[in-house]
Amino acid sequence: MKTRALIKPELDPEFVPAALWNRAYQAKVQQSGASREVSIALLRPDHSCTRFETRMLANSEEDQSLNLRYLERILKFLLWQRGGHRILIAGADEMVAPLAALYTVGGERDFDQAFFGEQIYLEPLTTHRCAFNDLPAENEGGVTLGRHLDGCRIGFDLGGSDRKCAALIDGEVVFSEEVEWSPYFETNPEFHLKGINDSLERAAAHLPRVDAIGGSAAGVYVNNEVRAASLFRGVSAEDFKQHVVPIFAELKKRWGGVPFDVVNDGEVTALAGSMSMEENGMLGLAMGTSEAVGYVGTDGRITPMLNELAFAPVDYRDKAPADEWSGDLGCGVQYFSQQAVARLIPASGLEISAELPFPEQLVKVQQAMAAGDERAKRIYATIGCYLGYSLAHYAAFYRIRKVLLLGRVTSGHGGTVIIEVAREVLTVEFPELARQIDIVVPNEQDKRHGQAVAAASLPVIESTP
Known part of the structure; x- marks a missing residue:
């Protein structure tokens, strides 16, 4: 994904701001004419729930890696911002398996799964596909x-x-x-x-x-x-x-x-x-x-x-x-x-x-x-x-x-x-x-x-x- 920063950090010009990358991705989504709604729900053991709504490119072989990059970085941010041990994803069924593989024992996000599962919520961190109608309502409190x-x-x-x-x-x-x-x-x-x-x-x-x-x-x-x-x-x-x-x-x-x-x-x-x-x-x-x-x-x-x-x-x-x-x-x-x-x-x-x-x-x-x-x-x-x-x-x-x-x-x-x-x-x-x-x-x-x-x-x- 190409981004162009109008102001570059002088000592670190290769910096790729997340805000610009995501803006470029969403621009591509709008231009594609084939976008879809995606919802992420994070549940905690106390039954509280937080949700995040976004739009993604259609599920095509050409855009699959780009979609995974976008959704994984969003999920990573949400986990550390809001917390949760059970991840529900609606609207992107094909992303569930690769995300689950990342956030599992021995996966690239092994640290994260251990932190949320073993240290914070004392239950395994799991990722599941879900229908929109079955997503729990937000209950952040x-x-x-x-x-x-x-x-x-x-x-x-x-x-x-x-x-x-x-x-x-x-x-x-x-x-x-x-x-x-x-x-x-x-x-x-x-x-x-x-x-x-x-x-x-x-x-x-x-x-x-x-x-x-x-x-x-x-x-x-x-x-x-x-x-x-x-x-x-x-x-x-x-x-x-x-x-x-x-x-x-x-x-x-x-x-x-x-x-x-x-x-x-x-x-x-x-x-x-x-x-x-x-x-x-x-x-x-x-x-x-x-x-x-x-x-x-x-x-x-x-x-x-x-x-x-x-x-x-x-x-x-x-x-x-x-x-x-x-x-x-x-x-x-x-x-x-x-x-x-x-x-x-x-x-x-x-x-x-x-x-x-x-x-x-x-x-x-x-x-x-x-x-x-x-x-x-x-x-x-x-x-x-x-x-x-x-x-x-x-x-x-x-x-x-x-x-x-x-x-x-x-x-x-x-x-x-x-x-x-x-x-x-x-x-x-x-x-x-x-x-x-x-x-x-x-x-x-x-x-x-x-x-x-x-x-x-x-x-x-x-x-x-």
């Missing part, structure tokens, strides 16, 4: 967590390089701090438990009592259980199941059974922005050790969607950068994180050792940017170009009014460059979206306290003492 500020609360956010914690009394922050830690490759889950509890104790020292605790961290959490999280990547599978899955239940027990809720950090990021700006339809996107995304719907609610867009494809070229975990190509983590910065350093001409950890490479780039080095600016401009095209792709799956951009990659003047170039891409390539989507950054108070305040607001206190 929403989560009522958040926006509760009564009582004495603690909020925490667990990152890959620090953990933040704050104490609040009726919504007023009375204590806030960041503590450096390095949890990724710690093999003993007791390290994580003690670290989190230490932050809680430091915050509790500034409260007359603790009525509720709310937290956020990268990963997937179901009913406060850890189903998948990079913070615990060093822990063995056995210890993960025995000690990490119930880690927040153990902490709740230690804190007397107070209301205790933990969700993905991207969700809390979006919630924080929505609360601060009094705006819904908020997509929060944090560029840090990975890409963290969260979404507050136009009705102001956190959705039950996964929003793990670090694993969702944004680049459709055949030789796109590979994700280190899943092995798939062109996924968001390689474009919106410290990994993206490190990947672009060689092309920029900056002489920074690839042996340095990603956070240290980022610091070197930030220092070069602060010194006015054009080579560093080209890195940020390239990421901004990625962002503009990817926001157009995201807009096919979300109703977006504002994008809240944050994370260490966006710090300083480099973040300004990212936003400027992203806005330029939207204006030139997608003018309707440019008028609809506003890209913003948190103010200084929100940077210091917003995430922890939003996290603290998650639990409902039945009765405040």
Whole structure:
């Protein structure tokens, strides 16, 4: 599929934006005169269902590989955006067998099938053909967590390089701090438990009592259980199941059974922005050790969607950068994180050792940017170009009014460059979206306290003492 980008990322000109590829495909669909309706339904064990409607080329031998490429990339995005363990496809029966072969044990998407089947939903990921009349109705629902500020609360956010914690009394922050830690490759889950509890104790020292605790961290959490999280990547599978899955239940027990809720950090990021700006339809996107995304719907609610867009494809070229975990190509983590910065350093001409950890490479780039080095600016401009095209792709799956951009990659003047170039891409390539989507950054108070305040607001206190 040929695409022509009007604005190319300077350090990565071979980038094939998903938004442009899909636009070209849909143009071909319209021109063919023989298109068909296709519907994808994703079901979850709680009987909730999400659906996505599209149109595809007719089932011809000539277009079969193109159709499979289109539908598989859409399905991959939907899985990581919305989640599900049972896939139903109507209108493209011939696609079911090849998709099932990809998303099976030993298939190209073996990582994905194991993640959704074994880790998240505890049931096998399966793919089935379905008649349109038999597709279940969409039942996405929403989560009522958040926006509760009564009582004495603690909020925490667990990152890959620090953990933040704050104490609040009726919504007023009375204590806030960041503590450096390095949890990724710690093999003993007791390290994580003690670290989190230490932050809680430091915050509790500034409260007359603790009525509720709310937290956020990268990963997937179901009913406060850890189903998948990079913070615990060093822990063995056995210890993960025995000690990490119930880690927040153990902490709740230690804190007397107070209301205790933990969700993905991207969700809390979006919630924080929505609360601060009094705006819904908020997509929060944090560029840090990975890409963290969260979404507050136009009705102001956190959705039950996964929003793990670090694993969702944004680049459709055949030789796109590979994700280190899943092995798939062109996924968001390689474009919106410290990994993206490190990947672009060689092309920029900056002489920074690839042996340095990603956070240290980022610091070197930030220092070069602060010194006015054009080579560093080209890195940020390239990421901004990625962002503009990817926001157009995201807009096919979300109703977006504002994008809240944050994370260490966006710090300083480099973040300004990212936003400027992203806005330029939207204006030139997608003018309707440019008028609809506003890209913003948190103010200084929100940077210091917003995430922890939003996290603290998650639990409902039945009765405040």
